[in-house]
Amino acid sequence: MYPQPLVTAYMMKPYSRVQSQRPRRLLGPEATSSPALVALTLFAAACGGETETAPAKISVGAAGSSEVAIASFAFSGPVTVKTGTTVTSTNKDSAAHTVTATDEAFDSKKLDAGKTFSQKFEKVGTFNYKCNIHFSMTSLVKVE
Numbered sequence: 001m002y003p004q005p006l007v008t009a010y011m012m013k014p015y016s017r018v019q020s021q022r023p024r025r026l027l028g029p030e031a032t033s034s035p036a037l038v039a040l041t042l043f044a045a046a047c048g049g050e051t052e053t054a055p056a057k058i059s060v061g062a063a064g065s066s067e068v069a070i071a072s073f074a075f076s077g078p079v080t081v082k083t084g085t086t087v088t089s090t091n092k093d094s095a096a097h098t099v100t101a102t103d104e105a106f107d108s109k110k111l112d113a114g115k116t117f118s119q120k121f122e123k124v125g126t127f128n129y130k131c132n133i134h135f136s137m138t139s140l141v142k143v144e
Helices: 035-046
Strands: 065-071 079-081 085-091 116-121 125-130 138-143
Touching: 065 079, 079 085, 116 138
Parallel strands: 065 085, 079 138
Antiparallel strands: 085 116, 125 138
């Protein structure tokens, strides 16, 4: 009377929910080529990872000038200078950085690779500064 279906219900293999809900294997070849793992690795490399070196202390005897290098996502170190000294920061990194006082007394804006920023310090005190792009980058200038 009715046409016979090609596959009857009892011939069909039931769908297994257990197999579809099995968690993905996180170890093995597919884990090393995961796009999320690649992105995380690149992000860590761009942020400098967990490698930190102790900054060098730079001192200047008389009023004049002092240099701070920005390299490997770090400032070259705390600087101790006399009043009237101009401190010049040079970006020797491939990424852009800023030299910004934490109290916003000075701000270099974005410094691309090879660019410099100079700030003259007229008052005695300690002046903390940071990179507004990479928040882990901090240092200070101590004026005596």
